[in-house]
Amino acid sequence: MVFAKGKPLGKDGFDWLKIHVINLTGTHKKVSVQDRLEYANSIIDDIVDSAEYPLTGRMWWAKSEEPWQTLAACKEVRNALASGDTASFVSRFPVHQDGSCNGLQHYAALGRDQVSGYSSSLNK
Numbered sequence: 001m002v003f004a005k006g007k008p009l010g011k012d013g014f015d016w017l018k019i020h021v022i023n024l025t026g027t028h029k030k031v032s033v034q035d036r037l038e039y040a041n042s043i044i045d046d047i048v049d050s051a052e053y054p055l056t057g058r059m060w061w062a063k064s065e066e067p068w069q070t071l072a073a074c075k076e077v078r079n080a081l082a083s084g085d086t087a088s089f090v091s092r093f094p095v096h097q098d099g100s101c102n103g104l105q106h107y108a109a110l111g112r113d114q115v116s117g118y119s120s121s122l123n124k
Helices: 010-025 033-042 044-052 067-082 102-110 114-121
Strands: none
Touching (some): 010 033, 010 044, 044 067
8 A cells, every 4th residue: 555645755765764674574673773774774685686576586575574564665665776866756655653652642632731742752
């Protein structure tokens, strides 16, 4: 599933797309975002191989916690690279972002509770 309207990845979007690929694998949950990006860059050949040869290549994607989502994300990384300008590449691909304590933040917003909203923002 993709968005109906795409947007250029921009300056940092391609990095977030690569981080998303790694997040889907579940293998680097305890490392920093920067370490995930460095890992993605170190295995970019496996990511591209997964996109181009999903069933006959090294099948890196198949070892993921979310294999089908990982494969789809690998294809988007490959498409962005193939465009020649990742910042201008128009992507319609959803990239998940997770916030800490976001459930508490939602409840605070619903109840217009400024103290809890402020408190939940300190836990980041």
